[in-house]
Amino acid sequence: MIAKVCTAAPVIPVLTIDRVEDAQPLARALVAGGLPALEITLRTAAAMEAIAAVSEVEGAMAGVGTLLTAAQIRDAKSAGATFGVSPGATHSLIEAAREYDLPLLPGAATATEAMRLLEQGFVFQKFFPAEAAGGAPALGSMVGPLPQITFCPTGGVTPENAKTYLALPNTRCVGGSWIAPKALIDAGDWDQITQIARRAADLLA
Incomplete structure (x- = not known):
């Protein structure tokens, strides 16, 4: 499932939703723009x-981010999440993801962290916090020693630097919060969000 998530589009929108009533129109706008995960x-x-609301939107893959605890994984799975994303990785978090059968994209910021996750079978990982951890040069330096791992850099990724990350051989997608600005969500400007999503979906074109 994580492979499907990471290869669905060049960008995984990182969404902060304050009002439940915004969830479905936001998801529909993003899917229409070519960003389903x-x-x-x-x-x-x-x-x-x-x-739960997004899980009902046709074409959307509802994921849960900022996972920190086993209880959050349990609750998110019950709510309808089909994948999870965490800023890092702990033993209890990984065990809970397996227990509740929630495909996980765990975070790593160093080669050691990435190797430990690889030992546990995670060939898709989140590189976080991407810019603070050295950006594209740091991530690119992992290609040689760790060619088995495909990363989704997140944290400080922008429309301006996304292409630099996506050009790396060990990067298939990026996580971006710029896709759905709070002001546009608050205004219900779904058409504008769809336009932003379309531009993001074309980053690999």
Whole structure:
């Protein structure tokens, strides 16, 4: 499932949803723009309900982000999440993902962290925080020693630097919060969000 998520489009939108009623129109706008894999972060009180709402949108893959605990994995799976994303990785988090059968994109910032995740079978990983951890040069330096791993850099990724990441042989997609700005969500400007999504979907063109 994680392979499907990471190869669905060049960008996985990282979404912070404050109002449940925004979840479905936002998801429809993003899917219409060519971005079906959606990471809904657990940073608001509405997040779990938003995941449940997005899971009902045709063509959308409802994901959960900012996973920190086993309970969050349990609840997100119950809400309808089809994949999970975490800023890092702990033993209990990985065990819970396996217990609840939630495909996980775990975070790594160093070669050691990436190797430990690879030992546990994670060939797709999140490179986080991407810019703070050295950006595209740091990620590119992992190609030689760790060619088995495909990364999704997230954290500081912008429309301006996304192409630099996507040009790396060990990067298939990036995570981006610029896709759905809060001001556009609050205004219900779904057409504009679709336009932003379309430009993001064309980054590999």
